[in-house]
Amino acid sequence: MNVALPPWTTEVFGKQAPAVRVALGQSLRNMQSDAQAAQEQVGSRTNHTYGVSRWQGQFERMQDELKDLPGARSVKPYRFPFELMLIGNGLLYPFLYSKKKSDVRSARIPYESQLIKELFTFAPEPTHVQDAFDFFAFDDGVETVEPRGGLATVPPGTHLVLVPFACNVSELLDAHWGIASLGASRHLEWRTGPEPLTLPVTVTSHGQRLVSIPSQSMAPAAEHTSFDHGTEPALTLSSRPNVDRKRDDVPPLTEPEPVEDQTSEDDATD
Template identity: 70%
Template sequence: MSVSLSPWATDVFGEQAPAVRMFLGQALRNMQANAQAAHEQTNSRTNHTYGTSRWQNQFERVQDELKELPGATPVKPFGFPFELMLVGRGLIYPFLYSKTKADVRKARIPSESQLVKELFTFAPEPKHVQDTFDFGFGGTALAVEPRGGLAALPQGTRLILVPFACNASELLEAHWGIAALGESRRLEWATVPEPLALPQTVTSYGTRLASVPEQTAASERKHTSFAEGSEPTLTLSSRATSDRARDVPPQTEAQPVEDQTSEDDATH
């Protein structure tokens, strides 16, 4: 039996809305299957492998399922290892909101990372304006500017959240909708979060390790000491005369690039 689409879904995705809804459910089913397969392959006593694989798969399997839709475009946020999918006017962001069945209307975003702040510039304004970005400069809040692929998104793009609940044993439920980012990372739903159908059939397992690659015979292996290894190539640059005159210390390492992957969503 077909389920009617809400007006917001048709407004955001157009005629692709039914396909987007169906493929999102399939992507999450594939995500769970791949993560469980990785966990089984390692025979680990912890859920670390499952958690890492699930985090990766929640983005990559969504891309696999949606990439063939007309007009679907991958978007690479600055400093983030995965691409998010833009279909119509909808930028899709899947995330784990619970490891057990829980009321999605009370869900929180896993972390208020820089990525999350940039994504929610495409979401409705919260009812109560947060002072999260107020750094004490005269009480003036600093605006967040999208970077990377997010900076090139067309006007009118809407952030579509896909919160799901799962654990190493099972995929429990999933929803989609539009929400603002409220205080304490709580979501203020602008639409009713609607359940996504989760099919039982898996359409992609990924590649499992079927055999151990052939190893070099012991007699053919040559053990070398540290001194026998190849010398590394070093790139040196001289300091400016003005820096040497002012005793400016030499720079030995490049400044670190801000990382957007430290989300609690990747915990296990």
């Protein structure tokens, strides 16, 4: 069943709007499938593998589905490991807003990182509610955010189109797209939508993916090299010198264990 496109999608993506909507749903289905496969292959007691694969896939699978559309190009933000897709006047940003069924209108951006601040320079200004303390605010203290890296090449008039989705290691729950402002406490103020995306059942694949380990042929010289088939080595026995024996009386020195740097991605853990 065909669902009518809202007017804002045509204004942003032009004639590509129907194809963009289909590709977004397909990319998220592929993302979920890859993440579940990675989790199953690892067999870990935690869902960390699923979370990392899902976080990576939400950008890379979207690029797979959209890169061949006319006028589409990828944009790599400053110090961000993945590329975002720019189509027409729309810059797409997918993110996980929930791990269970939840009202997308109450969704929040997971973290207000520098990337998020730069992305929302392409979004409408948030509604400002004045309170009693605004009297003491000064314009000089307002932070100016300038897009860097690939975002600096995004043309004026581009709209940030958010693609919030909900999923967990068991299932892909829902997905939407729309335009919103970044309000207080990272809450989203929706200006258009959020419109639901259709999530297909089938999975598409771009390129070859390793689904099984191919059999490895052994060279003749490598055959029968287990410990009980090899040539027995000749061992030379000798006693320890007295100097070495005296070292046993000296307590060993230990080094303090290094402190590991605790790092994590914005929403890569599940």
